[in-house]
Amino acid sequence: MGKRLRKRTRVWHSIANSSMKKKLIIVFVFLITLPLTLTSYISFQYYSKSLQSNAQAYVSRTASELMDKLENYISDVKRISALPLFMTDMQQKLAQPLSIEKMRSLEPVVLSLNNIKKDSTSVYIIDNYDELYYNLKTDGLRQDIRQKIPYWRSLAKEAEGLPVLLPVQAVEYSSGNKDYVFTVVREIRDAVSIVPIGMIVFDTSVSVIAKTVEEMDAITKGHSMIWDQQNQIVFDSERAFMMGRAEDLPYFSRIEGDQGSFPLELDNAEYICTYTTSAKTGWKMVALIPVKEVTAKATLTRNVTILVTLAISGFALAVSIVISHFLTGPLSKMSRLMKQVQGGNMDVRLKVKYADEVGLLGKHFNQMLERINELIGEVADSRLRKKEAEMRMLQSQINPHFIYNTLETIRMMAELNDDDRVSAMTYNLGQMLRYSLTKGVESGTVASELEHLEHYLYLQNMRFNDKFALTLKVPEPLLGRPMLKLVLQPVVENSIYHGLEKREGPGEITISAYDLGDDTYFILTDNGIGMSRETVERLNGHYETLVYDTNSRGGIGLQNVNERIKLHYGPAYGLQVESRLGQGTAVIMKLRNMVAE
Template sequence: MFSLIRGNLLKGWLFLANLSMQKKLIVIFVFLISMPITYVTYLSARSTLQSVLENATNNAVQMTANASNTLDSYVADLKRYTVLPLYNKEVQYYLEQKGTNWDKNVSIGMFLSYLNHTKEEISAVYLVDKFGSVFYDKNTTITELYPYEQLAQWNSLIRNNGAAPIITGRHTIRANSNGSKEVFTVLRTVKSASTLKDIGIIAFDTDIKIFKQTFEPVNQVTGGSSMIVDSQGKILFANNDKGGFDPTKQSSLLLKQAKLDQGSFQSEIGGQEYLTVYKVSQETGWIMLHSIPLNHILSSFEQNRSALILTTLIILAFALLVATIISYALTRPLKSMVRLMKQVQRGNLGVSLTPKYNDEIGLLGHQFNRMITRIKDLLEEVSITEKRKQKADMRALQNQINPHFIYNTLESIRMLAESNDDPRVAELTYLLGLQMRYSISRSEEAVTIAEELEHVTNYFQLLQIRFPGKFELELDIPDAFLELPVLKLVFQPIVENAVFHGLEKKSGPGLLTITAWSRDDNAMFLIKDNGVGMSQDKLLALNNNLQSAEPGENFGIGLRNVNERLCLHYGYSYGLQVESELGVGTSVTLQIKGPTLCETEDNTK
């Protein structure tokens, strides 16, 4: 997974890197502008959505609570009305009298009529005496009631509940000859004020239209639907919203999520999202639920969001236009410079750029003009150098005539010395001829360490003839170094410098040793003599002369020549290092590439 993401990021980066500078600037500008705008737009939309949902939830909770409180107050009033028979002496008296008469009917009738007219939604008020006779007063819309059909249920509820008021759920009563009415009932046992014994039952049948009257304003404001469920899960009231949502079919799902006394939750019903708020009545134990379609709540938010998205797109389009203009203005000088470079590539050096501004691109333009001028100067210098080199080559070819002439002359002298039986002159002439042949016969620049040491040995033989017993040469070179390639005439100038500036001035015989070792894949050579040495001031001047750009006059010319050739061939980390002590001797350290590096280079080639 990580490798896949890394690969996609790499592909995206390569795609961006291969775009033109103008397109890169456009992409960067649009990205830098669109990211914060999009993020701010997202945060604003999310904050607005949360605010809308929170306000809608709070409003729905408040309205549902108010409706629930209204209904609780209504039921509480009915409960208080059920206590009134306890305080009416005539009612108390007649409830204990068996049978009926005019006075009993009138007295109880007036009492029931008063109770029936206390609230408009009361359909009927019933009073049952101690002997099971039922008296009632009904709403004017009802012509006939059948109270004895409910008497058995009332008696059963009272036996199981005692003296506390009882609220029945929604049920149907028969009214008139062929009609019915949906009501809920509040009833209570009537106690004797003197003996506290049961002397009757009082009951209120209340039209369920009170539920609709209570929750209709909430539904109109929120556009949702309401439902009232009793403690047994039976639906007392429900109305459908305009979208056809039937809460009675989803009551079990809604009740499972209503776990507290009051709250709210969101749910999906029939493929549509709903916000449901609920409250459990402390008076009745009923659960009031109110469900609102989220699309109704978010309709204003959707409009605002569309406007916000449109505004964001307009800003992004404007940003794209500005980015295009700015990127074109920034890259136009670069494109002009590229066109001029192509002309320079074709050989036209008569071009120049005229920067308009002093920014980085303007500075680049000035540097471009300076580069063209410098190229012209370099081409002229190269032309002059080539002409000088041709002249130098001619002079070198001419100068080769003299060494050849001298070598041939030496060979004639050697033959004459042999014919005259003079072996020293013949040997001296022979060795000198070998020295000159080594210098002029090898056209290639590199030789082996073995060849260089052979040249040094021949040179020392010349010195032995001239100064018998004066000098001694010791070579301690491992075999691995003998085939190491090196520049021609590296050791001989160093040896010659040691002989004539160190050993010759020493009283008595002198010793010169050449040793070799490896260090960090480099070959190290030490040419050491036990001559007169030099002072520290002279040693410092010699080393400075080796490192300086301009040579000193007649001072270390041979060593400087070797050092410069080594640095030019191998690099400036290589070359010579001289150490000396007055009266002790001088040592010269020579560093070149070792066997390992040379073998690697050869294999590469």
């Protein structure tokens, strides 16, 4: 016993003290070749015996899963049909007689409902006046839509607010194309009075069923079909029994219960018939699996397993030698380079050829040497950078108070010389700078923001001979509220430069403000030259993002204002532009109600 232990110990020490190349070869032999050979042999033995029974169970389980997907899809459509029950604004519009405003209000609702499920075909909303509002993903409106409305309405009324799933039906569209669809109908009731005000109808093409059936056929290499509770065949992958009756199938009488399977012979070919039933819809999926396909896979798998096992076993032995050489070569070279670095040579580099772990180690080795050289350089010029920093500190000593005091001195000298215009301009400019250059203060009040705007407009009127008139319609309770600084003046500046300056005659700017729930709105309008529709759409598209406008005039453009508002209040806030050529421009500024802050 002792001799055996000592012998095993010597063998272990011999392996441990051998080169890495030998160790890798041993690892490849034992961890790849031997397990692969044993696994292939054992797997084939069990696979050849149980393939047919396992395939039958697998298909049955897969059919159940696919029916669950179909159930979930129909359930989703039913849940989507309940959304109008919670849209009080839409309900109010739906209860009203036909109008342009009603059509505009319901169009985005129908569009959004149709886009929730990508496989939906059409969504119709019908009010009590039999007016139709719809969104289509087909190439036309179904031709029988008007004839179906009374039938749908009676079904929705009988269901008393619950969704109704209709059987599959053939429809023809106005384009002449035909399709098969199944329909979900639901009554829309007023959320307060529970009085019916219309109904919603979803049409879904059987193409969504076709996807499910195709998934099944890809697995079984056979064909499948689905029929509904009335035994009407909803879909047949071979298109031979579409819209037919399941009772006409030769094996219909053998399908009993909700699920099961049985052997079947059709046209001198053997099949395994597997079926399952949806618990929610009552629809039944039937899959016919060719036995020949199952046994063919078993034969092919046996032959391929033997060939692959032999090939991999020989290949692994050969490749292990090559791989061990490639793995140990760079490590040996890196070891030599490390000795040179230890001797003080910092200019050596490892040539990295591959992106494996050894290559990553070499890359970090090179980065480490480069960083060491950078640190040496940083230490060498640290004194120069320190002197430059001290010089910049001296240059930054001029602070805003110096600017205020200088402007005040200029104003007093202008008053002594009876130059009231220069005095007033200097005073207004000083007030603007004092408001703008206050460090560390992001917010002011609505009153201070308007006062800053009046100083700015005074200076512009001095330049343009009182061309601009400002009208404020801001309620008294809003004046004392906190507000983000420097957001009104850039908007007015944009109105002057791009609208009023180019207009002949006097320019008018009106600022209105009002509360709406938790939000405060400022509307800045002018009677300038306006903008084209394309320009307005482009601006509003930019304002939905946080992209800084580096080309803004004066450095603080509308896009910068929009960015500051979104960063301060949230992405739901910001600017919106409305304008027409020759009719002026309105900028709507949405802020969070500052009382709630």
